[in-house]
Amino acid sequence: MKDVEVLRSFGVLNRTFLAYFSRAIADQGLSYSEGVILANLGDRPGTNQDALAHDLVIDKAAIARAVKGLKEKGFVGVKRARTDRRANELVLTRSGQRVLRDIARLNDAWIRVVTADLTATERRRFFEVLRKLVATTKQLPPEWRGRPMR
DSSP, X not given: OTTHHHHHHHHXXXXXXXXXXXXXXXXXXXXXXXXXXXXXXXXXXXXOHHHHHHHHTOOHHHHHHHHHHHHHTTSEEEEXXXXXXXXXXXXXXXXXXXXXXXXXXXXHXXXXXXXXXXXXXXXXXXXXXXXXXXXHHHTSOGGGSSSOOO
């Protein structure tokens, strides 16, 4: 198989981060998906579910389930958008902001550990390339998401 190392590398990074992050936030009663949503709401306050689905390349139903859980747990609230009174914005509650600080520390620690052997230049370049890969991925047709490509 061509480029199996790339497949293995993405898999190792993904599975290892998922396990680390999931275990670390479980004591707060959060799932991995809920933690990701919280982190992104903290990065983009006042966003809505459609924007989250687009930004994260996750289907709207999965976003809705995670947001519902976060609302039930008291981490997220909903308010009317100032620019469009028909639209809703998602906002972090005080509890959500507190948990977000924990999530930020977890994320910072993860990045520090996995990039520890990189020089500052390599680290900067790695994140530049990663942003490019994500941008390219977001341009893929919808039928390529969530099922194997042929």
